[in-house]
Amino acid sequence: MGILEVKNVSKNFGGLKALSDVNLSVRENTVHAIIGPNGAGKSTLLNCLVGKLIPDTGSVMFDGQSVLGRHPYEINQMGISRVFQTPEIFGDLTVLENMMIPILAKRDGTFELNALTSIGSQKDVIERAEHMLEEMSMADKRHFHSGSLSRGDKRRLEIAMCLSQEPRLLLLDEPTAGMARADTNNTIDLLKQIKEERDITIAIIEHDMHVVFSLAERITVLAQGTPLVEDTPENIKGHPKVREAYLGESA
Numbered sequence: 001m002g003i004l005e006v007k008n009v010s011k012n013f014g015g016l017k018a019l020s021d022v023n024l025s026v027r028e029n030t031v032h033a034i035i036g037p038n039g040a041g042k043s044t045l046l047n048c049l050v051g052k053l054i055p056d057t058g059s060v061m062f063d064g065q066s067v068l069g070r071h072p073y074e075i076n077q078m079g080i081s082r083v084f085q086t087p088e089i090f091g092d093l094t095v096l097e098n099m100m101i102p103i104l105a106k107r108d109g110t111f112e113l114n115a116l117t118s119i120g121s122q123k124d125v126i127e128r129a130e131h132m133l134e135e136m137s138m139a140d141k142r143h144f145h146s147g148s149l150s151r152g153d154k155r156r157l158e159i160a161m162c163l164s165q166e167p168r169l170l171l172l173d174e175p176t177a178g179m180a181r182a183d184t185n186n187t188i189d190l191l192k193q194i195k196e197e198r199d200i201t202i203a204i205i206e207h208d209m210h211v212v213f214s215l216a217e218r219i220t221v222l223a224q225g226t227p228l229v230e231d232t233p234e235n236i237k238g239h240p241k242v243r244e245a246y247l248g249e250s251a
């Protein structure tokens with residue numbers, strides 16, 4: 001049984017079947033990629049996992065508990081953290097201040113921006129934030145304005161912010177979208193390092209096959225809202241149905 005079990009999930013938008021009877025099992029401590037052509041339903045599925053959408057039918061279990069009907073922050077507290085397609089950081093704040101946000105939110109159960117201005121004396125929060133930046137090789141950039149970081153470093157900071165919440169499942173929605181090759185390769189190395197150093201499960205949506213085949217241990221291919229196949233990267237690469245539906249080749 002996987003740490004994440006999706007069973008018979010369907011989601012319609014009006015007359016459009018975005019997800020149709022989706023089953024997905026993500027094993028603990030693996031990297032599981034979800035791939036598929038544009039409009040296949042990947043983001044819709046992710047949104048159903050984090051409480052942004054509620055499926056019309058089916059179940060979503062995380063570590064034996066249903067996530068359905070819970071608010072996104074409750075699902076986050078259960079141990080699921082999501083990195084969005086566009087980095088969700090405050091560009092006007094420094095790297096260190098951004099890093100303190102999730103640490104304060106976890107400590108206080110909520111976060112308000114003015115918590116940052118009254119934090120001067122709270123050494124423990126600053127220390128934890130600095131420690132996390134060191135682990136993520138960003139300590140030398142802690143006083144930089146986050147808006148001035150490269151796309152790769154913004155992504156690195158956002159992942160660091162997610163990891164400070166100590167999630168058991170990290171969901172990544174196209175983490176290398178719009179990146180130059182060097183930043184993409186840095187992100188791949190970062191995710192490999194995270195996987196090696198932590199007890200963490202990673203589910204990743206990604207269009208870039210170089211990223212997928214560098215990281216994934218299992219791959220689910222979605223097409224038109226339905227899983228076509230779930231298998232190892234080696235088997236996926238040669239699968240005739242996948243080549244036809246996803247890579248645009250005839251079988």
Ligand SMILES: Nc1ncnc2c1ncn2[C@@H]1O[C@H](COP(=O)(O)OP(=O)(O)OP(=O)(O)O)[C@@H](O)[C@H]1O
Nearest residue numbers: 013016017018036037038039040041042043044045
């Ligand atoms: N909120 C919504 N309202 C109506 N239709 C939607 C909504 N969200 C998604 N859809 C539709 O559902 C289908 C699946 O979309 P989804 O974004 O999940 O696909 P995707 O696989 O993530 O695509 P992409 O790779 O382009 O991001 C598409 O036809 C899309 O237009």
